[in-house]
Amino acid sequence: MNWDDMRIFLALARAGTLAAAARQVGQDATTVARRIQRLEAALATTLFEHGAAGQRLTESGHRLLAHAEAMEAGARAVRQQSEEGAGLGGSIRISMSEGFGMGFMASRLAAFAEAHPGVALDLIASTGFLNPSRREADIAIMLARPRGGPLIAAKLTDYRLGAYAAADYLAATGPVETIEGLTRRRLVGYVPDLIYAPELRYLAEVDERLEPAIRSSSITAQARLIASGAGCGILPCFIGDTMPGLVRILRPEVAITRSFWLVVHRDMRRVARIEAFIRWLRDQVSRAQSALLGENVTEI
Incomplete structure (x- = not known):
């Protein structure tokens, strides 16, 4: 039995769709489908049921999965021994x-x-x-x-976020001394319907009235927008504190803690x-x- 076919079988069993499995193994979806068909022919059984939501393991597929995972574990053990012996x-x-x-x-x-x-x-x-x-x-x-x-x-670490603005922007528009003052400034933040994790919804945590007027799904783009004087915004301190021209405002009023x-x-x-x-x-x-x-x- 070809181990590479089994590797592709494992990817499809875990990913559930041809496209996702193809990304995992670095091949196109057509090749993945062809390799699965070859494996099914070699075993004279059907391994997947094809539906609108993707591929689901059949009873035969579930039985093969246990053997394939055992083969994978053995291959990983051999590889680890090699790594430990040769760097x-x-x-x-x-x-x-x-x-x-x-x-x-x-x-x-x-x-x-x-x-x-x-x-x-x-x-x-x-x-x-x-x-x-x-x-x-x-x-x-x-x-x-x-x-x-x-x-x-x-847990890897806690980290903090703060409110930031460009020094030139503050020099031109005046300091932001209160959260009430922040609500009257143009804000930079995430596109609300593209926020992929609830931990990123921190504007409302500061004040429910805070709404970004300039929005991006990229925190890097947000940081550059703030540094360019587009407005104020909230950034991880490990980003905001290192960007030239940015200063932190409203500390300690705005000090949000999150974890990695x-x-x-x-x-x-x-x-x-x-x-x-x-x-x-x-x-x-x-x-x-x-x-x-x-x-x-x-x-x-």
């Missing part, structure tokens, strides 16, 4: 929010890459998260603890390269607590 190798796909990816990780990953040249790193920094329980990512840095799945989750959660599939937790990355990441976060908690701040 770390393989790849790590890390999913995280755009803010953490661009504002924190991107400037630090070179250190891990230099220490472990045999490990390829995929940094998936975007709105939404890839799901470790479906093997879309090896590690996810999430805004909330996942509610279920074969996952190990632990480190999530990994339980079958991957003891893989050597994953363990090494988690140790490295925790060390980076420990060293950066002042920045993450907004203690390095220029105020007005």
